[in-house]
Amino acid sequence: MFSLAPLPYPHDALEPVMSERTLHFHHEKHHGGYVKTLNALLSEADIVPDTLEEVIAAAESGGNRALFNTAAQVRNHSFFWDAMTPERAPPAGDLAKAIALQLGGFQALKAELVAAGVAQFGSGWVWLVADHAGALAVTVSHDADDWRGETGATPLMVCDVWEHAYYLDHQNDRKGFLEAWFEALPNWAFADKQYAAAQGRGKKWRHPAAA
Numbered sequence: 001m002f003s004l005a006p007l008p009y010p011h012d013a014l015e016p017v018m019s020e021r022t023l024h025f026h027h028e029k030h031h032g033g034y035v036k037t038l039n040a041l042l043s044e045a046d047i048v049p050d051t052l053e054e055v056i057a058a059a060e061s062g063g064n065r066a067l068f069n070t071a072a073q074v075r076n077h078s079f080f081w082d083a084m085t086p087e088r089a090p091p092a093g094d095l096a097k098a099i100a101l102q103l104g105g106f107q108a109l110k111a112e113l114v115a116a117g118v119a120q121f122g123s124g125w126v127w128l129v130a131d132h133a134g135a136l137a138v139t140v141s142h143d144a145d146d147w148r149g150e151t152g153a154t155p156l157m158v159c160d161v162w163e164h165a166y167y168l169d170h171q172n173d174r175k176g177f178l179e180a181w182f183e184a185l186p187n188w189a190f191a192d193k194q195y196a197a198a199q200g201r202g203k204k205w206r207h208p209a210a211a
């Protein structure tokens with residue numbers, strides 16, 4: 001059984017970009033709903049996994065789209081919560097240098113990420129990823145899909161651009177949500193650790209295993 005981990009901060013900690021009300025709906029109802037469905041699907045399937053990553057791989061290779069979508073959404077949301085912080089800070093470390101050298105700096109990354117998120121038709125996620133050589137890229141994924149469109153890439157941060165992420169607070173203004181989110185909420189210390197792990201220094205984030 002997989003469980004819904006508590007948020008790593010209070011529900012009102014990400015205001016005003018994401019309100020306490022949004023966080024309750026998003027975490028308990030949306031993410032929690034995916035966890036319940038995941039456990040129900042696993043109880044019917046012949047998969048006895050230790051890790052969510054194994055569930056996702058097995059669902060994908062077995063063509064079980066319902067299980068893949070549900071499991072990937074559980075993981076995407078867990079990563080999303082862990083990749084944010086209420087303690088606003090600029091990029092730091094090697095990642096800050098790479099953003100400046102490769103992408104033209106913080107504001108250029110913001111513009112690229114916001115444009116990609118706005119251009120994503122329908123629901124999905126916008127990611128900053130890095131490959132094993134440290135090359136950065138902004139990428140988007142549709143619906144429940146994760147970052148693996150970039151072969152071998154490691155996610156550093158993500159923003160949920162499903163309407164449930166922003167509609168209560170920003171209505172249809174996805175661009176305004178993304179701009180405010182990028183300025184305030186990415187956990188750059190987390191992203192820098194992921195950036196090092198992408199290049200073989202340290203462990204990459206993984207979803208908590210089933211208990």
Ligand SMILES: [Fe+2]
Nearest residue numbers: 030160162165
């Ligand atoms: Fe979401």
